[in-house]
Amino acid sequence: SQQGEEDPQALSIQEGENATMNCSYKTSINNLQWYRQNSGRGLVHLILIRSNEREKHSGRLRVTLDTSKKSSSLLITASRAADTASYFCATDAGAYKYIFGTGTRLKVLA
Amino acid sequence: SAVISQKPSRDICQRGTSLTIQCQVDSQVTMMFWYRQQPGQSLTLIATANQGSEATYESGFVIDKFPISRPNLTFSTLTVSNMSPEDSSIYLCSVRVSNQPQHFGDGTRLSIL
Numbered sequence: 001s002q003q004g005e006e007d008p009q010a011l012s013i014q015e016g017e018n019a020t021m022n023c024s025y026k027t028s029i030n031n032l033q034w035y036r037q038n039s040g041r042g043l044v045h046l047i048l049i050r051s052n053e054r055e056k057h058s059g060r061l062r063v064t065l066d067t068s069k070k071s072s073s074l075l076i077t078a079s080r081a082a083d084t085a086s087y088f089c090a091t092d093a094g095a096y097k098y099i100f101g102t103g104t105r106l107k108v109l110a
Numbered sequence: 111s112a113v114i115s116q117k118p119s120r121d122i123c124q125r126g127t128s129l130t131i132q133c134q135v136d137s138q139v140t141m142m143f144w145y146r147q148q149p150g151q152s153l154t155l156i157a158t159a160n161q162g163s164e165a166t167y168e169s170g171f172v173i174d175k176f177p178i179s180r181p182n183l184t185f186s187t188l189t190v191s192n193m194s195p196e197d198s199s200i201y202l203c204s205v206r207v208s209n210q211p212q213h214f215g216d217g218t219r220l221s222i223l
Contacts, residue, residue, distance in 0.1 A: 033211055033212075035214075042217050043153075044214075045212070088153070090212070096141055096158065097158070100154075102152050
């Protein structure tokens with residue numbers, strides 16, 4: 001399967017702490033995206049990083065990409081209870097399709 | 111970014127019946143996608159719905175089970191046919207506009223009794 005793997009599968013932290021999630025993938029990519037899903041609803045796009053970029057920031061989010069290791073990480077700083085959700089990476093390997101990772105379930109405790 | 115409306119938001123169906131899910135976009139898009147998300151799992155692409163041509167199905171998914179229509183550039187339907195409890199999932203419509211990120215509808219949560 002081309003599906004990416006994310007770790008950890010589940011993460012529980014206290015409000016104010018940082019949360020780091022990792023994504024590994026198998027094929028060469030054009031870009032990689034991170035999405036958030038709240039409680040079984042639709043996915044919300046968070047950030048896109050292209051294959052020629054190494055790091056990208058958006059508010060409290062920081063994404064890194066290491067194409068040599070075929071991996072990416074998502075860091076959420078100063079987490080809030082509202083950040084509780086599942087987070088997925090998705091890789092664009094061409095053919096207009098995205099392959100989604102297995103996801104990390106984040107729980108932020110107030 | 112595109113706004114996607116998906117109907118119904120949830121349904122409970124009897125085994126052996128079929129359900130059609132609708133996806134409406136507020137702008138014209140070339141590519142629409144249908145995903146399935148089984149309980150506690152990630153998203154799996156069912157098919158790509160192209161306007162004016164037949165949908166392209168991924169391995170493990172067939173047209174008889176998941177017929178798709180794409181009558182115009184703003185609308186698509188996915189039918190889940192002859193449902194069984196294994197079809198209980200969230201079904202998500204998604205669109206992609208040129209080099210923009212994929213956008214998703216809120217999904218249809220389907221339970222089969």
